[in-house]
Amino acid sequence: MAKPSIVEIRSHIDARGALGVVEGGDLPFAIRRVYYLYGVPIGAVRGEHGHKELEQMIICMHGRVDITLNDGRRQYPFTLERPSQGLHVPPGLWRSLHFREPGTVVCVLASRPYEMADYIYEFEEFRSWALSRPDENGQ
Numbered sequence: 001m002a003k004p005s006i007v008e009i010r011s012h013i014d015a016r017g018a019l020g021v022v023e024g025g026d027l028p029f030a031i032r033r034v035y036y037l038y039g040v041p042i043g044a045v046r047g048e049h050g051h052k053e054l055e056q057m058i059i060c061m062h063g064r065v066d067i068t069l070n071d072g073r074r075q076y077p078f079t080l081e082r083p084s085q086g087l088h089v090p091p092g093l094w095r096s097l098h099f100r101e102p103g104t105v106v107c108v109l110a111s112r113p114y115e116m117a118d119y120i121y122e123f124e125e126f127r128s129w130a131l132s133r134p135d136e137n138g139q
Contacts, residue, residue, distance in 0.1 A: 001133070002028075002090035004069050004076050009059065011084045020083050022057070022109065028088065029055045029111035036061070037106045040099040046106075050094040050126040052118050055111035058097075059086040063104025070094040072130025080106075092133065094126050 010026065012019045024030060037046055047067075058067065060080035069076040071093055078087050086109075089095060097106065112118065120126040 001071065001092055004078070004090060004093065005088050006078065007057065007086045007088050009084050009086050018084075020059075022059075022086070027057055027109065031109045031111070033110040033113050035108050035110070037097070037108075038104075040104060042099060042102055044099050046097045046099070047095040048121070048123075050120040050123075050130070051091055052120065052129070053091050053112060054115075054118050055091050056089040057086045057109040058089060059083060059107045059109070061105040061107050063099070063101040065104055065106055066098040066100055068096045068098075070127075072127045092130060094120075094123060094130075 007026075010021045012021070040046060050070075058080065061083050064079065064081040067078045067080065067087060069078070069089060076093075080087055120129060
């Protein structure tokens, strides 16, 4: 299984401001859906589910969000607070997004359209599913 990682987003900056660019070849997947989270109260948690097949790039467009990913064996903590960085989230990870600043806006680029069957909403069910899959060492 691939590990989650921070990805630098190509930015063009001049006196007029900054332009961040994500094109199809910049991601390890084709973008099939784009959605965003906003108006989330400080301290609120979004996500709290896992995906079997969906792959994502999460970008904090404004504010700060702490993201904890879990593969059923270990946790991966990340903080996003710059729109010039994205978090690549491979399939097979549980995610929790903790909103830390007012006005935080998070954009998600997804590899698949919404498919209810791809979601696992109970952590213990997710953990059992994840542990039944081979880890990065094939075990």
